[in-house]
Amino acid sequence: MTQGIVRDTPYDVAVIGAGVVGCAIARELARYEVSVVVLERSGDVGNGTSKANTAILHTGFDCVPGSLESSLVSRGYHLLGAYAEEAGIALERTGGLLVAWDDEQQAALTSLQEKAEKNGYDATQILSAAQVRDREPNLGEGVRGGLAVPGESIICPWSTVLAYALEAASAGVSFLLNAQVTGVARVEGLHVLATGQGDVRSRWLVNAAGLFSSDVDGLCDHDDFTVTPRRGELVVFDKLARDLITSIILPVPTQRTKGVLIAPTVYGNVLLGPTADDVDDPFATATTEQGITRLFEAARKVVPKLVDEEVTATYAGLRAATQFQDYQIRVHAGEAYVCVGGIRSTGLTASMAIAEYVTGLLGDEGLELTARMLVPETPDMAPLGEQQLRRYLDAAAIGRDPAYGQVVCHCERVTQGEIRDACTGVLGANDLGALRRRTRAMNGRCQGFYCGAEVVALLSELSGRSPAALTGLDS
Amino acid sequence: MTRHNEIDCDVLVVGAGPAGLSAASELRALGVVRVLVLEREAQAGGVPRHCHHTGFGLRDLHRLLSGPSYADELVRRALASGVQILTATTVTSLEKNGQAHATNSSGVHDITSRAVLLASGARERPRSARLVAGDRPPGVFTTGQLQQWVYGKGLPVGTRALVIGAEHVSFSAMMTLRHAHVKPVALVTDLEEHQSVAPFAFAARRFFGVPVWTSTRVVAINGQQRVREVVLEDVRTGAHRVEAVDVVVFSGDWIPDYELARRLGVELDAGTLGPASDDGGRTSVASFYAAGNLLHPVETADVAALRAREVARALVKDLANDSTSSSHDQIAVRVEAPLSWAWPNRFDPLSPVSRVALRAKTFSGSRLLVARQDGREIGRERVGRIVPNRSLSVAGAFLAVADPGRGPVTLSLG
Numbered sequence: 096m097t098q099g100i101v102r103d104t105p106y107d108v109a110v111i112g113a114g115v116v117g118c119a120i121a122r123e124l125a126r127y128e129v130s131v132v133v134l135e136r137s138g139d140v141g142n143g144t145s146k147a148n149t150a151i152l153h154t155g156f157d158c159v160p161g162s163l164e165s166s167l168v169s170r171g172y173h174l175l176g177a178y179a180e181e182a183g184i185a186l187e188r189t190g191g192l193l194v195a196w197d198d199e200q201q202a203a204l205t206s207l208q209e210k211a212e213k214n215g216y217d218a219t220q221i222l223s224a225a226q227v228r229d230r231e232p233n234l235g236e237g238v239r240g241g242l243a244v245p246g247e248s249i250i251c252p253w254s255t256v257l258a259y260a261l262e263a264a265s266a267g268v269s270f271l272l273n274a275q276v277t278g279v280a281r282v283e284g285l286h287v288l289a290t291g292q293g294d295v296r297s298r299w300l301v302n303a304a305g306l307f308s309s310d311v312d313g314l315c316d317h318d319d320f321t322v323t324p325r326r327g328e329l330v331v332f333d334k335l336a337r338d339l340i341t342s343i344i345l346p347v348p349t350q351r352t353k354g355v356l357i358a359p360t361v362y363g364n365v366l367l368g369p370t371a372d373d374v375d376d377p378f379a380t381a382t383t384e385q386g387i388t389r390l391f392e393a394a395r396k397v398v399p400k401l402v403d404e405e406v407t408a409t410y411a412g413l414r415a416a417t418q419f420q421d422y423q424i425r426v427h428a429g430e431a432y433v434c435v436g437g438i439r440s441t442g443l444t445a446s447m448a449i450a451e452y453v454t455g456l457l458g459d460e461g462l463e464l465t466a467r468m469l470v471p472e473t474p475d476m477a478p479l480g481e482q483q484l485r486r487y488l489d490a491a492a493i494g495r496d497p498a499y500g501q502v503v504c505h506c507e508r509v510t511q512g513e514i515r516d517a518c519t520g521v522l523g524a525n526d527l528g529a530l531r532r533r534t535r536a537m538n539g540r541c542q543g544f545y546c547g548a549e550v551v552a553l554l555s556e557l558s559g560r561s562p563a564a565l566t567g568l569d570s
Numbered sequence: 571m572t573r574h575n576e577i578d579c580d581v582l583v584v585g586a587g588p589a590g591l592s593a594a595s596e597l598r599a600l601g602v603v604r605v606l607v608l609e610r611e612a613q614a615g616g617v618p619r620h621c622h623h624t625g626f627g628l629r630d631l632h633r634l635l636s637g638p639s640y641a642d643e644l645v646r647r648a649l650a651s652g653v654q655i656l657t658a659t660t661v662t663s664l665e666k667n668g669q670a671h672a673t674n675s676s677g678v679h680d681i682t683s684r685a686v687l688l689a690s691g692a693r694e695r696p697r698s699a700r701l702v703a704g705d706r707p708p709g710v711f712t713t714g715q716l717q718q719w720v721y722g723k724g725l726p727v728g729t730r731a732l733v734i735g736a737e738h739v740s741f742s743a744m745m746t747l748r749h750a751h752v753k754p755v756a757l758v759t760d761l762e763e764h765q766s767v768a769p770f771a772f773a774a775r776r777f778f779g780v781p782v783w784t785s786t787r788v789v790a791i792n793g794q795q796r797v798r799e800v801v802l803e804d805v806r807t808g809a810h811r812v813e814a815v816d817v818v819v820f821s822g823d824w825i826p827d828y829e830l831a832r833r834l835g836v837e838l839d840a841g842t843l844g845p846a847s848d849d850g851g852r853t854s855v856a857s858f859y860a861a862g863n864l865l866h867p868v869e870t871a872d873v874a875a876l877r878a879r880e881v882a883r884a885l886v887k888d889l890a891n892d893s894t895s896s897s898h899d900q901i902a903v904r905v906e907a908p909l910s911w912a913w914p915n916r917f918d919p920l921s922p923v924s925r926v927a928l929r930a931k932t933f934s935g936s937r938l939l940v941a942r943q944d945g946r947e948i949g950r951e952r953v954g955r956i957v958p959n960r961s962l963s964v965a966g967a968f969l970a971v972a973d974p975g976r977g978p979v980t981l982s983l984g
Contacts, residue, residue, distance in 0.1 A: 247781060335832055378794060381705045405825065408698045410706065487662065490574060490678040490870070497675035502660040505610055527708065540829075542696035547610075548718035562725045566708035567796030568816075 105285050106132045106269075107295035107462065111311050115145040115252070115446045116438050118259035123450035124457075128465040132295055133260075133268060134288065136275035136307070140522060143441065144305045146532060147380065147412025149329070149369060150174060150360055151343060153444040154531075160213035162421045168441045169215050171372040171448035175255065176248070178447060181473045182262075184254040185361035185480020191247030191343040194238055194397070200347035201239040207347070208242060218245050233339045235399045247343050251361050252443055252477045253532035254316035256318075257522065259446070261480035264521045266471035271295065274526075279314040281430070299431045299462055301453060305415045306377040308436040320423045320436055324377050324413040327369025327440075327471040328386035333540050334363040334481075336404035344397060352487030355393045357401065357530065362507070362535060362565050363481035364407060367394050373416070380411045409542045414440050420455055424453065428460045463497060477513055486510050503544045503553065506539020514550070518557035525558050527551070527565055574671075576860055579606040579654075581885065582670055582683040584661050584830065587616020588871040589862020589878035590689030591644040591653075592630065596882035597687075598651040602889070605653045606681070612661040614648075615641025616691060618906050619901040620717035623745055629872040630879075633940075640871065664834040668857050685885055687859045688831055688845065689878065692867035694739070695823040697791070702820075703788030710795030713743040713821040715944035720750045727747045731817035732800055733757045736771075736782045737959040740821040744780055754780045760787040760805050765959040791818060804939055811829060814858050822894060822959060824867035831860065841911025841929075848900055849914040849923055850884025859885050866913045866927060901943075903969075903980040908932045908956075919974045923966030928981070930956045938984035941968055944976040950984065 108124055113135035124131045137143065140152040152175060152318045155168030178470045179186040190243060196200040204221055220243040227241040228234060264270060271292060278289035279300070288295045304311040309322040337359060346354025358366045370386045394401045416439060417423060423437035433453055438445070458464045478485055486492050487508045493500035498512030517533035518522045524530040527537070527550075537543045538552050543550070557560045563569040580602050583590045586609035597605045600981035613619060618626055621637030628634055631643060648655060654784075656929045659674035670681040676852045694712040709728055711719065719725045727750045736759035745752045757764065757780065764771045774780040789801040789810060799814045826844040839846040844865040851859040861878035863869060869877075882919075900916040913927045929937070934956040941949045949968030956962060972979050 106635050188888065291825060335829065365801045378717065381790070381792070382703045384701075384703045387701055387703060405695075406701060409701065481967075487660065487673045488678065493673070493675065493677050500673050500675040501658060502610060502673060508660070508662070540699070541693045542698055542712075544693045544696060544714040547715040548725060550725045551719075552723045562723075566726070568726055568728060569709075 103243040104128060105296035105298060106130045107297065108299040108301060108457070109134060109286060109288055109295055110301045110303055111288070112303040112305055112308070113140040113260065113270060113272070114140040114143050114303065114305045115141060115256045115259070116305070116435055116449055117301070118256050118263065119446035119450035120301055120303060121263040121268045122259040122513070123447070123454045124473050125263045125268050126467060126512075128467055129462065131268040132297065133263070133270045133292060134274045134276055134295065135270065135272050138273050139532070140260040140270065141253060141532065142528070144413055144562070145256050145416055147329070147410050147561055148252055148440055148443060149356065149358060149366060150249055150252045151338070151358060152248040152250045152443070154216045154244060155214050155441070155444070156211035156219060156244050157207060157348065158214050158441070159420060160495050161212060163424065164422050164439070164441060164445065165214050167422065167445040167448040167452060170451075171445035172246070174248070174447035175444060178258070178473070179250060180254070182258045183478060183483070184258055185478070185483055186248060187254045187361055187480070187482055188246070188248045189342045189359055191345050191407060192346045192556070193242040193244065193347050194234060195240045196237050196396070197239065201351055201539070203347050203349060204240060205386040206244045211244070216246065217244060221560055230342065231340060231344065233398050233400055234344070235396050249343065249359055249361050250443070251479050254479055255443065255446070257533065258474050258476050260522055261474040262471050266467070270522060275315065276311060279311070294415070299457060300433070302432070302434045303435065305438070306413055308415060308434065310432055312436065315430065315432055317427065317434065318426055319434060320417040320419060322415050322417055322436070323373050324379065326372045326374045326379060326411050326413055326418040328390065328409065328411045329366055329368030330384050330387060330390050330406055331360070331369065331408040331410070332365040332401060333407050336365045336401055337363050339398055339400055340365065354561050355390060357394060359400055361480040361482070362471055362538070365401065367401065369412070374413070375489065377413060379526070380413060382409045382411050386411070405540060407440060408538065408542070422449070424449070425454050426460055431460070455521040477516060477533065479527050486513055503549055504536040505538060506541050507535040509536040511533045511553070515557060518554060523558070524554065525560065527554065530554055575677050577679050577681045579604040579681065579683045581605050581685050581687060582681055583607040583687045583689060584670070585609065585616070585689035585691055585862070586614035586645070586655055586657070587689060587691050587862060588644055588875040589691070590616070590687070591648045592875035593689060593861050593878040593882040594653040595648045595651045595685055595888065596726070596879040598653055600883065600886040602886060606683070607648065607653055607655045608659045608661050609655060609657045612658045614655050614657055617714065620714065620721055622721050622749070623742065626871055630875040631872070644875070661830060664830055664858070666835065666855055667863055684889060685859060686858045687851070687861055687881065687885060688829040688864055689860070689862045690864050692824045692826045692863040694820060695825055697818070697820050700820065700823065702788050702791060704792050704801070705794055705798050707791070707793040707904060709793070709817050710791060711819045712836060713739050713746070713818065713819060715818050716743060717746050718831060720746050727752045728797075728817035729753065730755055731814040731819055732815050734788055734811060734818045735759060735821035735823065736761070736766065736767045736784070737822040738770070739765055741770045742772060743819045743821045744774060744778070747817070747819070748778060754778070755813060755815055756787050757782045758779060758788060758802065759784055759786070761933070761958060764959060765957050794890030819939045824863070826864045826867050828864065833866070834858065838913065839915040841905055842915065846902075846915040848916045848918060849880065852884065868912060885977070900975060901972050904978050904980045906980060906982040908934070909981060909983065917969060919972055923969050926961050926966050926969070928953070928962045928964065929958070929960070930983070931958055933957060934983065939964060939968070940982050940984040941972075942980050942982070943972055948972055948979065
């Protein structure tokens with residue numbers, strides 16, 4: 096186990112934050128003869144901004160041309176697309192469709208197409224209203240036209256972070272969970288990071304703390320940017336709504352409104368959202384009546400039949416927005432400190448490119464990067480996507496291991512074997528959220544009506560944590 | 571690729587709750603040879619397994635039993651009658667040619683049969699489906715989840731609870747909380763009265779000190795690691811107040827578990843959300859029948875069981891006639907507000923409808939139920955007091971003169 100071990104010898108690099116960016120950086124560094132520790136304040140990887148987003152692999156067609164974000168998203172799109180296929184991370188290349196509902200939006204399509212080309216993406220196609228309807232017959236009245244972005248895809252964000260982390264861990268990267276960094280000191284050329292689990296020392300420090308990146312920046316005596324959490328509320332509709340759309344239905348961004356998207360998910364649901372409200376509190380992930388009402392109003396216009404379907408879940412995620420539009424990746428060479436801030440909602444797509452870029456910066460500034468003789472193996476992730484061969488349908492897997500034929504969560508068809516796998520080994524699930532992200536258990540339409548008690552009892556048995564602790568009764 | 575196992579039977583029953591088990595026993599009694607019941611849970615018996623209070627079996631078994639004893643008795647009878655029950659076996663999809671696909675720990679199975687009876691039951695809408703805002707901490711339950719939590723696994727629940735809903739099952743949730751030494755603070759309903767029977771509400775207040783807070787709506791749940799408080803709204807004044815609890819139980823607000831049926835292409839009724847069917851449980855897809863709380867949620871277990879026996883009889887009649895009749899060429903039944911649904915959703919003008927079950931969204935005293943076809947009144951019937959979330963049952967004779975050529979029958983309150 097690599098969790099929870101504080102060692103005396105300094106690490107070459109400490110990464111603060113085990114979100115999609117921090118884990119991608121750890122994975123990239125693990126390809127070299129470099130010792131790395133990842134410090135995470137919560138109890139799991141991918142447990143902040145990375146767990147609650149729109150789960151889209153972006154082409155980057157609408158980035159600001161020439162920005163760092165534009166180049167990292169374009170590159171990250173290809174890197175993660177290839178990695179997902181290699182690691183068995185659920186990915187569906189559904190394509191995206193921007194739908195124009197009025198003159199202003201219709202007029203904006205041409206400039207969006209030009210913008211896409213400036214971002215190096217030339218596969219967009221302007222469509223007539225009839226062509227849009229042909230592709231998406233369940234759109235509401237009043238479609239004026241559209242812009243097809245065939246490369247836009249949907250991906251499993253949870254498996255992505257976990258795959259990075261598992262690959263890094265298998266190559267010797269240490270993950271310290273429940274280890275919030277409360278102080279950063281420079282002692283004899285080393286960073287000394289105070290955590291609840293003791294001091295951790297490292298030569299280099301990478302700040303990938305997401306919503307808390309400006310706080311960590313402050314601990315390092317910098318004030319490069321301010322994070323204002325931007326809350327996005329989302330609604331997940333029942334799987335029976337999945338056939339209402341074929342692609343990601345995107346709004347046309349205009350001066351007045353950003354609008355919301357309606358997207359399929361790799362788990363076979365339909366996602367509606369997000370709203371965008373600036374909040375003060377980096378833990379303000381509550382949904383609001385007003386937010387959900389706004390989303391329903393939007394859906395009623397875009398895909399009217401959607402609002403008649405059952406809602407499976409509502410949630411809110413926080414994007415780490417700053418006062419800047421672009422990513423804020425800065426090297427403070429004299430201090431052996433790299434700050435990776437302002438990674439907005441495109442961070443999932445860009446993650447591997449950000450990791451490459453940051454690793455390059457560290458190399459430029461003197462971190463010795465010698466490739467490992469044994470390249471870490473790409474992990475083989477559990478098939479969570481509906482387009483993959485799920486375990487409950489996999490006769491060969493059940494033949495090898497009957498636990499894959501024992502369905503525990505009926506709505507999401509999660510088997511006992513998958514729950515067992517998720518709880519065992521490195522970075523095994525230690526709480527209900529972690530188990531949900533690794534298996535989909537309890538994420539379905541009944542939200543635990545049928546399996547809640549069984550899942551908690553199983554998790555308690557497998558993790559050794561009491562049911563009271565797992566349900567927040569022992570705090 | 572490993573081969574799938576082939577299973578062949580005469581009638582496949584999906585779900586071993588009161589409806590599925592009762593229908594299966596009846597099928598055997600009527601001479602069907604190979605009756606196979608597939609149940610996805612580890613134990614057969616359905617929801618009553620988790621209802622550790624009395625009140626089961628009165629109408630169908632003519633005995634008063636606890637939920638688990640009732641479930642055991644239905645299982646015992648089914649097995650004794652020669653029904654085969656496979657538990658821990660999930661039906662994963664159905665095809666219009668009658669084939670079913672299922673998974674269990676011995677593999678993936680392809681099942682052929684002459685007819686399929688769907689009895690997959692109903693579930694309570696969870697918090698998310700009711701769009702209750704706020705945080706998403708542990709401590710939020712449905713009654714079904716709570717009962718398995720307490721009686722099935724003996725897991726700790728919390729200390730103070732609000733029960734959302736004030737229908738029959740809400741009082742069951744209250745009793746389960748008390749059993750688990752959790753204080754039920756109140757039952758909360760946005761309607762102006764509870765929707766159960768007067769003795770339940772009286773006993774709750776008088777003996778357990780649990781009031782029903784009427785005209786009260788849940789606005790939000792707050793708490794990060796655990797439920798801390800619930801924000802409530804008086805729907806008459808709009809005033810908000812906060813109640814400190816660590817448990818919230820969402821009870822009632824049932825929805826049929828229609829996934830298999832809908833994916834198969836079975837037409838659903840807009841009111842019940844169950845498969846649109848006649849009183850023989852015939853759905854829009856030939857050879858597929860539905861029974862129990864999948865059809866119209868929810869009735870008590872004994873009522874579901876009795877009606878499922880009728881579906882079994884209709885199914886056997888169709889098999890004997892080698893008829894593949896579906897509910898297609900029948901007269902549809904529609905409702906106007908405040909009625910929310912009526913069942914049967916279809917009927918055959920040549921065979922009389924014995925009873926019609928009805929629901930409404932609002933309270934009302936005794937009213938006239940009027941049946942119209944093509945705008946013309948074809949019959950009327952007086953109905954008793956109307957209570958939301960509870961069924962009324964009326965004799966079906968008033969539908970007798972419906973004309974197959976004049977389109978759907980619409981029911982409204984006069």
